[in-house]
Amino acid sequence: MANHTHIQNMYCIGRNYRLHAVELGNEVPEEPMVFTKPSHAVAPMNGETVTIPGSVGEVHFELEIVLRVGESYKPGMAPDDMFDAMTLGLDLTLRDVQSKLKAKGHPWLAAKGFKNSAPLGEWIDYPGEADLKEGEFKLIRGGEVAQHGFPKDMLFGVSELAKHIEANFGLGPGDLIFTGTPAGVAALRDGDVLEAFWGERKLGSCTISMT
Template sequence: MNGSDIRNIYCIGRNYRLHALELGNEVPDEPLVFTKPTHAIAPMNGNVIELPGDVGEVHFELEIVLRIGRAYEPGMDADLCVDGMTLGLDLTLRDVQSKLKAKGQPWLAAKGFKGSAPLGNWLPYPGAAALAEKEFVLVRSGSEAQRGNARDMLFGVSELIRYVGERYGLGAGDILYTGTPAGVAALKDEDRLLAIWGDDVVGSCSVKLV
């Protein structure tokens, strides 16, 4: 699946308690859902991703991303909806987001800019229970920046799929960013990023701030 095959991009905010707290946000009592346009998709295949460098800090947020292969139907086993997984970056213009939040305005300018949704290589989906058997890691320019595990999600995969599917709809071709653990920070020009699932690198890219 490439960017042209993806229909809807759903993202979950504040799904790891420590990440919510590190940004001074309240821990939600139900999933916080936002979207990105499909033009935000970018590969992580050793390429260079150009990002805005003149509007404040660009933060990295590494996340487990699920690919929907079958439309959600009420009451179904949520695992049956998913046919692939990878790691992806929910890139965020943090200064822009802070200004939007202060005004009570939508996050699109901070979350939906071109290149804000880099994706690694798709892998077979092992099931919600097996996701917790491996950790995911973001290495930035040779140093570990983030480490997470699906078991630390406030809202697990099944709950997220039911919530999004019942309220917004989930169909084949949709993808779901499931939230980021603590450790987010600003990217620097020429940063080299590796997205690691267990022992395997599933995506890599370099950053160019323009």
């Protein structure tokens, strides 16, 4: 069971997998695209129900590797050494709301930061960037593969993300980084059962309730 009590800042990376950027018709970024979610967005992905809005348009799932910062950066430290744990999480997105905000040039908070928009699975030891790149992760919806991601396909790797965020915004113990989602995002349906796998290990599951 993940411990959600000491989460500080949650930094999220947009468009960090080329095919996901393309599927939404977005340009591929030239540097990490960072946005945030409130810590109140977190919900445990522990087999129980996650309740999300159902009256403001489509809600899309986006499965992501989530990294937890264990210690602050010190000069000479490899950025990768800042992390002590990882899990899989969902960056749930009110897609119709986001489209309207983007058209107006407004911030994404209403589309990305609503309550329960960041379900998180079980924390496991962070293996280091080199081993992480050799892994794979999947989102299973209703028994079928909805997303299948490979960390080696990230446009900006773990160390690059840590270095960029630390330099521009700061990183400290308890901060999380949602590292971006691969292609395959789609709208959720009321009653959907979602399961998140790192390799063969299930790190989280939940049932979606739309109200």
